Amino acid sequence: xxxxxxxxxxxxxxxxxxxxxxxxxxxxxxxxxxxxxxxxxxxxxxxxxxxxxxxxxxxxxxxxxxxxxxxxxxxxxxxxxxxxxxxxxxxxxxxxxxxxxxxxxxxxxxxxxxxxxxxxxxxxxxxxxxxxxxxxxxxxxxxxxxxxxxxxxxxxxxxxxxxxxxxxxxxxxxxxxxxxxxxxxxxxxxxxxxxxxxxxxxxxxxxxxxxxxxxxxxxxxxxxxxxxxxxxxxxxxxxxxxxxxxxxxxxxxxxxxxxxxxxxxxxxxxxxxxxxxxxxxxxxxxxxxxxxxxxxxxxxxxxxxxxxxxxxxxxxxxxxxxxxxxxxxxxxxxxxxxxxxxxxxxxxxxxxxxxxxxxxxxxx
Numbered sequence: 001x002x003x004x005x006x007x008x009x010x011x012x013x014x015x016x017x018x019x020x021x022x023x024x025x026x027x028x029x030x031x032x033x034x035x036x037x038x039x040x041x042x043x044x045x046x047x048x049x050x051x052x053x054x055x056x057x058x059x060x061x062x063x064x065x066x067x068x069x070x071x072x073x074x075x076x077x078x079x080x081x082x083x084x085x086x087x088x089x090x091x092x093x094x095x096x097x098x099x100x101x102x103x104x105x106x107x108x109x110x111x112x113x114x115x116x117x118x119x120x121x122x123x124x125x126x127x128x129x130x131x132x133x134x135x136x137x138x139x140x141x142x143x144x145x146x147x148x149x150x151x152x153x154x155x156x157x158x159x160x161x162x163x164x165x166x167x168x169x170x171x172x173x174x175x176x177x178x179x180x181x182x183x184x185x186x187x188x189x190x191x192x193x194x195x196x197x198x199x200x201x202x203x204x205x206x207x208x209x210x211x212x213x214x215x216x217x218x219x220x221x222x223x224x225x226x227x228x229x230x231x232x233x234x235x236x237x238x239x240x241x242x243x244x245x246x247x248x249x250x251x252x253x254x255x256x257x258x259x260x261x262x263x264x265x266x267x268x269x270x271x272x273x274x275x276x277x278x279x280x281x282x283x284x285x286x287x288x289x290x291x292x293x294x295x296x297x298x299x300x301x302x303x304x305x306x307x308x309x310x311x312x313x314x315x316x317x318x319x320x321x322x323x324x325x326x327x328x329x330x331x332x333x334x335x336x337x338x339x340x341x342x343x344x345x346x347x348x349x350x351x352x353x354x355x356x357x358x359x360x361x362x363x364x
Contacts, residue, residue, distance in 0.1 A: 001063075001065060001066065002065075002066055002069075002291055011072060011073065014049060015049060015051060018042075018046070018049065023042065028081050028083055032194040036158050037158070038083050042084070051086070052089065052115070055094045055095055056110045056113065056114040060107065060114065061110065061111040062094075066291045067290040070229055071286070074230070074232025075283075077232075077233055077236065078235065079240045081340060085119050085120075085154065088121050088155040089121065089155070092120075092222050092225070093161060094110065095221060095226070096218060096221075097113070098221075099219075100211045102212050105176075112160075119158050119161065120162075121153055121161070122165065123138065123162065123165070124164075125137075125150065126150060129151060130353065132349075136165055136167055137149055140210075144207065144208050145207055146166055146206045147206070148203055149200065149201060150201045152189070152346075152347065153201050154199075156200075157188050157199050159179070162177045164177055164208065171215045171216065174219070175209065175210050176208060177206055182206060183205045184201070184202075184203055187199060187200050191343075192339055193342065194339075196340070223348055225290075227301050227304065227348050230308070230309070231286060231305065231309075232287070233344070234283070235276070235279050235312075237337055237340055238275070238315045239276050239280070241334060242272055245272070245334075272314075275314055276315065278307065278311060282300075282303050282308055283304050286304035298360075298361040302361060305351070305354030306355050308344075309350070312340075313338070313341040313344075316337045316338040316340075319334050
């Protein structure tokens with residue numbers, strides 16, 4: 001279901017107001033150093049707003065929205081630097097259940113993901129972190145047991161619903177693993193960005209239950225939604241750190257003048273504004289093409305995958321430079337945005353993979 005432009009604006013406002021109140025800079029700093037890494041009370045409020053069930057059909061307790069609404073909300077979560085398993089659970093896991101699960105699977109899993117009582121994650125890529133079929137390191141035996149490891153698992157330590165993409169004798173399958181299953185171990189990874197938690201999963205003859213009969217196509221569908229959500233977050237974060245930098249240029253005085261009046265900084269700001277607008281266009285175009293099941297959706301998602309990630313890093317790095325010494329300090333939020341930007345360069349494929357995918361979509 002796709003809602004009107006006005007309704008999407010209302011959705012954006014509602015989510016933005018909640019995060020402005022409950023996900024301030026001080027909240028982010030407090031939560032990102034906590035044991036779980038996210039605020040469960042805020043998580044419940046996001047569920048009450050329907051944010052966690054956006055991609056869940058109404059028959060399973062969700063809103064039944066699509067890529068356009070997802071990208072809109074993601075811009076707000078990115079603006080707030082939301083430290084929570086939003087993309088992991090409400091996007092990647094839900095989209096994979098939608099694509100691979102039977103009706104029984106959906107009846108069992110989607111309602112608890114939508115209402116926030118369960119948190120989901122997907123173990124998809126191996127140590128290479130390629131997020132491609134070649135990068136899958138988990139093997140499923142004929143009896144459904146899993147062996148191997150998965151890396152860069154988003155929010156794996158707090159997940160209640162664990163889905164694993166594994167190799168099978170005839171391709172790939174999607175499997176569900178109980179968090180207490182024999183031979184299943186999860187360990188927290190050291191992260192550069194404390195607002196996004198990552199884990200490593202290992203499986204040693206671990207019993208698993210296959211969801212439906214879908215293969216890599218289901219994983220690709222879920223990854224497409226994760227890339228669109230990430231692009232939205234990158235746009236939101238990029239615009240926020242850009243606005244903060246412009247405000248600083250207007251108030252910082254050197255040599256008796258606002259530093260924003262210096263020609264070099266004016267030119268830098270103009271260049272960064274172009275980066276923000278280009279990234280915004282790429283993210284929203286990808287969402288629109290995906291929502292419309294366009295034949296150009298693959299290329300549009302791939303374009304957003306590299307354009308938004310690179311723009312965010314460029315803007316965050318330059319923002320720190322334009323802030324001068326204060327931008328390098330732990331007390332200033334600029335470096336937190338840079339850390340989130342750097343994380344986005346590697347999750348769900350990275351610019352190199354997305355560029356290759358874009359060229360393939362264009363027949364190059």
